[in-house]
Amino acid sequence: MRTILNWILRLGGGLIIATLLWVAFIYYQLENYAEPDQVYLMGTPFAYGFVFLFLCGVVFFVIAFFQMRQDPRKLRRTFLVFACGYLIASxxxxxxxxxxxxxxxxxxxxxxxxxxxxxxIKRWRDIEQVVLDYDYERLPINQDQHLRLRYIIYFKDNTKIDLNSYNSPLYRQSEFEAIHRTILNNKIPVKTMRPLPDDVTPDTFIYKMYQTK
Structure with a gap:
C-alpha cells in the first residue's frame, strides 16, 4: 500500500511540475511574440500537446535519476535512453x-x-481574398461523415494559409468569428468555393460562416 501511495505521489508531483513548466512555456511564447495592441497569439494543438508530453518525459526521467543514484549501471542505461530521446525531441x-x-x-x-x-505580419490590405470551402471527413468512432470548414486566406504575394487545418491555432468558434469579423471590417472579399450540401442545417457553424459575408 505504501509503495502504491509513493508512486501516486511521485506521479502527481511530476505532473504538477510538468504543468507549471508548460504554463511557463506558453507565457514565454506570448511575451516573446507580443505586438503592440495585439489581439490574439495562439500556438497550435500539436505544438502545445507535444511540448507538454516532452516536459512530462523530462521531469519523470529526472525523478528516475534520483531513484537510481545508488545503481550506476541502471542509471547509465536510463541516461542513455533519455539522451537519445532528448536529442530527437528537443x-x-x-x-x-x-x-x-x-x-x-x-x-x-x-x-x-x-x-x-x-x-x-502581413497587413490586412495585403490580403487578396478569403475563400470558404469544405472537406468531407469520416468520424473515427462511426461511419458518419461531416463537413470540415476550410478557411483559406489568399495574399497578394501569391501565398495562402488555411486557418482551419488540422493543426490550426484556432480552437473555438468565437475565435473564428472574431477573425472573420475583422476580415469583413477591412473590406476583404469573401467568396465560397462551392455551395453547401442541401442537408446542412442553419444552426451549424459552417452554415453560419457561409452566410456571414
Whole structure:
C-alpha cells in the first residue's frame, strides 16, 4: 500500500511540475511574440500537446535519476535512453515554440510548424481574398461523415494559409468569428468555393460562416 501511495505521489508531483513548466512555456511564447495592441497569439494543438508530453518525459526521467543514484549501471542505461530521446525531441520543441498565429490591428502572421524564420505580419490590405470551402471527413468512432470548414486566406504575394487545418491555432468558434469579423471590417472579399450540401442545417457553424459575408 505504501509503495502504491509513493508512486501516486511521485506521479502527481511530476505532473504538477510538468504543468507549471508548460504554463511557463506558453507565457514565454506570448511575451516573446507580443505586438503592440495585439489581439490574439495562439500556438497550435500539436505544438502545445507535444511540448507538454516532452516536459512530462523530462521531469519523470529526472525523478528516475534520483531513484537510481545508488545503481550506476541502471542509471547509465536510463541516461542513455533519455539522451537519445532528448536529442530527437528537443528540435521539435524549438519548432513548436515558433508555431503560432498572431492577429493584431495591423494584420496577421501565421508561422507553420516547420518554418524556422519568424513570420512577418502581413497587413490586412495585403490580403487578396478569403475563400470558404469544405472537406468531407469520416468520424473515427462511426461511419458518419461531416463537413470540415476550410478557411483559406489568399495574399497578394501569391501565398495562402488555411486557418482551419488540422493543426490550426484556432480552437473555438468565437475565435473564428472574431477573425472573420475583422476580415469583413477591412473590406476583404469573401467568396465560397462551392455551395453547401442541401442537408446542412442553419444552426451549424459552417452554415453560419457561409452566410456571414
Amino acid at each position: 528540435p521539435l520543441v524549438i519548432l513548436a515554440f515558433d508555431n503560432y498565429l498572431l492577429v493584431s490591428p495591423k494584420g496577421i502572421a501565421y508561422n507553420p510548424l516547420f518554418n524556422l524564420d519568424d513570420a512577418k
